[in-house]
Amino acid sequence: MEAQARGLLETEPLQGRDEDTVASADFSSMLSEEEKEELKAELVQLEDEITTLRQVLSAKERHLVEIKQKLGMNLMNELKQNFSRSWHDVQTTTAYKKTQETLSHAGQKATAAFSNVGTAISKKFGDMRRK
16 A cells, blocks of 8 residues: 555556556647657757767877876886785784794794704704714
C-alpha cells in the first residue's frame, strides 16, 4: 500500500527494466507540435555543444602532450617518477621500517652465527693438524 501511495514521488534511480519501459513509451502523442519543435531544437543544440566540448577536450589533450614534450616529460620519465614516488612512500611506512629493522637484526645474527661456525671449523682443522 505504501508503495502505491508514493507512486510518482519515488526518488530511486531507474532500474534496467524501468529504463526499457521509459525508452519504449511513446510520449510524442502527448506533446504539441510546438513542444516537439522546441525539443528538436534543444536536441540539435545539445548535440552541437557535445561536439564542441569533444573538440575542445581534444585540443587541450594535444596541448598537454606538447607541453610535456617541451618539458622533456615522456611516458618513461613519468613511470620512473611514479615508481620513485611510490617506492619512497613504501619506505616511509611503519610496516616497511619494522620489517627493515627485523631483517637487519636477523642479518646481524646470521653473520655472527656464520662467523662462529667458521671459527669452530678453523679450530677443528687446527686441532686436526696438531695431532
